[in-house]
Amino acid sequence: MTEIEPASSRSPAPVSDRRVALVDLLDRVLAGGVVIVGDVRLSVADVDLVHISLRTLITSVSALDPLTDERDRP
């Protein structure tokens, strides 16, 4: 096991400046990504169920996420 230590002089994280709409994000982290079953057996199907039940809940998503409302276009 290797701890990730801070880089010597606090170099800023090379994080891209992407502004992510929640809808696009959930689409990817809940429906994409590699699926391996961990010890905690929340099965893929469960997460899919969460995803589906979310869609009924979802009107409140846009309220949480102003980015989806006023997406800047270049």
Added chain:
Amino acid sequence: MGEQHVVWLYAVTRRLDVARFPATTGVAREPVRIVEAADLMAVVGSVGAGEFGEDALRRNLEDLAWLEATARAHDAVVDIVNHFGPTVPLRLATVYHDDDSVRASLVAHRGEFDTALRRVTGRTEWGVKGYADPDSIANHSVEEQVGDVGEGTAYLLRRRARLSALQAAESEAAAKAHRIHEALSRIAVVAKRQPVPHAELLHKRAKIVLNGTYLVDNERADEFADTVRTLDDQHPGIELDLTGPWPPYSFAGVDQMSP
């Protein structure tokens, strides 16, 4: 020791330059660390079982505010790792009891991770959504179709004309979306059309006709973005929205990896 911990997986990568990797915190604001096995590196964090154990997780995933915070924190870690080299993102809520189980999983899935890492090397995921407003397209063509008839008949004709104009506009928008996806697929290495999220999700009256995601060679990223702009111009009535760069969530081999 206080609270019990479980191990949350963010991503799997290889030969991460640990010395250059910035101090990073994860979904529980825990320091992110590396577990190695099978020539692979799993980027993980130890998180409290009280919040991220099985029962808690099931409950918390239904809490939209919790889900949003967790999804953003998970994605932030995956994004940083992705800047350091080929990365396979794990789906949200992949949790192990301890590091030994993580190592065992890396060993068990080494072939699949190898394949996935090779697939995404030198490539980036981009999203393109297409919005159409068939309603406004349809309204233009209605009046001229209603001739000199009685008021009731005119109403019915107008109603029928509006409906058929709407249908025509919708199928035209769908055909445009298809052509746009085809054009983008020719630049991408792999392309997928995802299910369309509900329109209410977006506070937009426009209808989503395309929810595409594309794995693109990095050398062709500019060409891809230019093509999106050109297609946007060439298809009045369809507004294209490019998102990314994304870690390769949609192309990391979800379909291939067995439990």
